[in-house]
Amino acid sequence: MISVDTAIKIVTDKTEPLQSRAVPFENTMGLCLAQDVQSDIDMPPFDRSAMDGYAIIAEDTAHAPVELTVIESIAAGYMPTKKVSHGQASKIMTGAAVPEGANAVVKFEETEDIQTDNRVKILRSIDKGSNISKKGEDIQIGQTVLYKGMVIRPQEIGILASVGKSYVEVFPTPTIGIISTGSELVDVESKPSVAQIRNSNGYSLAAQARRLKADVEILGIVKDTKEEISGMLQKGLKKDILILSGGVSMGEYDLVGEVMKDLHTQIYFEKVALRPGKPVIFGRKDKTLIFALPGNPVASFVTFELFIYTAIRKMMGFSNPQRITIQATLETDIFVKRKRREYRPALFCARDNTWKVSPVEWHGSADLLATTRANCLLIVREDAQKLAAGQLVDVILLD
Missing domain, CATH: 2.40.340.10 (MoeA, C-terminal, domain IV)
Known part of the structure; x- marks a missing residue:
């Protein structure tokens, strides 16, 4: 019987990240980046107004209030057509490019329109650079903006869109098969007889895996015979991870460990000094990681959170795959x-x-x-x- 820490280390050491693949960026929420991402543009791509107001020469406001001549209006998405000279201002909207010659933007709230001769009164002095986001101050062209191993959240989705990364390399989620063993089990729709119980483990384990975005298939219930367990287990070897619940204790009908060994599964551990969940088996057959969990539902739940959670996250490329x-x-x-x-x-x-x-x-x-x-x-x-x-x-x- 090994310690919990040793068992988790074995699971971590024996699990490898899945092969990365390119995925449309909008479908990557919750996944782990498999590449660094660089920007193809400066952000902002030009000196940009951070306010609705007037683009001016700051020095013109040294003795405010002062009146300036408005030479044009600049909306976001359009480039200025006129250079601002002393005594002039350009009306400008948030996000628009600051015109040549201007070195500050004064907010509308700090101005008064003069109805004649396209003039505006600036009510207070303003410092050079005020309310202007400089070209490249957030992101510069070629800069690495996201790094391999980062979890993709809504803000990372926004960055991917901003830098034109329509497809991005990520580690995919594993495929998982779930088998419930026990001659006493019936499915949800059936009314259990006196000697039967409903199969809750298959569905709770599937929900735990799906919460991690895994691709889950509930393979079904098998009776406590070597033939049925072996047949279903071999069917599950198409998956990245195969989970069995039940049949791992020391009873006469606890046959899962024997079947795994009969199929020449590499067994890494069979018992962990853990409560609940001491009889838990972890091994590998071909490319498939196999976890055989206790049949008691809380033991099944806990051993998933300790061991299978770690394996799924490691396959998904996370550098710290364990529960926090x-x-x-x-x-x-x-x-x-x-x-x-x-x-x-x-x-x-x-x-x-x-x-x-x-x-x-x-x-x-x-x-x-x-x-x-x-x-x-x-x-x-x-x-x-x-x-x-x-x-x-x-x-x-x-x-």
Whole structure:
């Protein structure tokens, strides 16, 4: 049995980013850049007015108020046709190119129109360069504006559009197959008999993977026979990642590990010092990473967040693929029963200007309902004997 940290390191080391591909930039939200991106233009591409107002020579306002002659009006999208000389001004709109000769823009609110002879009164003096965005002050031609490994958010989409990058190299999301094992399982539409339960794991695991943008196929339910498990497992080897839930403990009908070995799967680990989720298998068959998770739904949920989340993010090119751990103040005492690292469903919130966390009522690894009242996993480390209210503890945020 290996530690959680060792297991996560093995998953990280044995997972490689997928081959990058060129994708239309508007379809890259949430993906990871596989290339640096350079600008093909200066931004702004010219000296640009930051205000609606008048383009003037600042020195003309030294003894304001002063009257100037308006020689033209410049709208955004049009280039000036006249040079501004002393005693003159050009009416200008936000985003328009500043005309030659002008070195400042005065806002409309600081002027008064004079109805005769196309003149304007400037009410106060203004400094040179005021309200002008200089050419290239934000981005210069050839400048690297986005870097390989960055997550693409709405603002990165805007930058890609600004620099004309209509297609961009990104790491794609993996394909994932999900198999639920257990002769006791029936699908959602069926009413379980006394000895049956509905297949919740297949759908919750699929939702966890889809939240990461993965391409998921629920392959179905198989009974606890080597033949059925083997047949469905081999079907799933077309995927980048194959997830099985159930059949990994020590019972007579826990056959998943045996089937994986019969198919000559390279097994990297089979047990982790973890609660919930000790019996978890990770291996590789050909190009496919295989994760066999416990059948209890909270154990399945937790092991996904620790191991499969990490693998998916590594395949997507993220340099820090693990869930983020932060600290919060514990609000209640916790007594530790087992010397395995525990991940307890908990509620994280801000109270009294401090991040607080409290475990929710939880009846063990089969109690999926408890997780609906939680937004984080509270980490109880294996060397702890008791966690006291008021101390800082580590939590993994889920939402």
